[in-house]
Amino acid sequence: MNIDVGARLRYVRMQRGLSQRALAKQAGVTNSSISLIEANEVNPSVGVLKRILDGLPISLSEFFAFEPEKPRQVFYQAEELVEIGKGGISFRQVGENLFGRALQIIKERYEPGADTGRVMLTHEGEEGGVVISGRMELTVGEERRILGPGDAYYFESNRPHRFRCVGPVPCEMVSACTPPTF
Template sequence: MTLDVGQRLRAVRMEYKLSQRELAKRAGVTNSTISLIESNSTNPSVGALKRILDGVPIGLAEFFAFTPAAAKKIFYRADELTEIGKGGVSYRQVGETMVGRSLQIIMERYEIGADTGRIPLVHEGEEGAIVLGGRLEVTVGEERRILGPGDAYYFESRRPHRFRCVGQEPCILVSACTPPTF
């Protein structure tokens, strides 16, 4: 039986309510490293995995003994969405864990001037969203657009991308990505 290290790491990260960015920061690795491991695009060495798990913190033995709970819930009230962001960007995920899921849906809120950081995000899969309120600057590769209510984006996530709230009010959007990468 093959052990799905990526799925297990995602489950542990979600159990401890850490975003990929927060875990990467704690572990001293890049966001893309966490993303690549969780999407099973790369297999970490035991040393690299230990270093990442020190950011949780959880030991190797506990990591390999961890049994994620199966997602069974279907409906979620607004107050049951799981916050996985920090700072000026709120990411409220539908579902507590993405274990066994192939799609991640998030209600995002960017405070005025908040962004995803100067270093563009890169990960496997696809993502898209519809802006519900405010104005969002979206940069994908060399392309940049400012989107308002009703506007949308959809692209392959391995293209470098970043998001920033522009304007005088917070930006709200609903996004989806596959595979789950946050």
């Protein structure tokens, strides 16, 4: 039997409402360790996996015993989107259970002045999006650009990046990330 440890870990982490960074902090491992495991780029030792699972908390036996349901839903009403953001940033994810999925789609809303933080984000995969309304300052590595309605972006997510709403009105975007590691 071949078990997808990365997808399973991502599923359990997201069910608990934790970001990769939050789980890494709780488990005492690096954020990149969680990211690499979820992307199936590394196969964790039992000791490392146990340490990570203790941060959730879930036992090794529970982790390997449960069978996540495969997502079957195709269409989503606006109220069915799952909120995974907090504070001045709303991330409304399409689908609650991303187990076995290769793509994460998010409707984002940033209140004026809201940003993802001074510490730049990094995670495995690629991401892209389109600004629907408002203005967004996007920094990717050393590049910085202010994007307005209709403008778009697409980059490798392992490049340090930061989003910040500029201007007096909220910024709304639709984005996608593959694999779903955000």
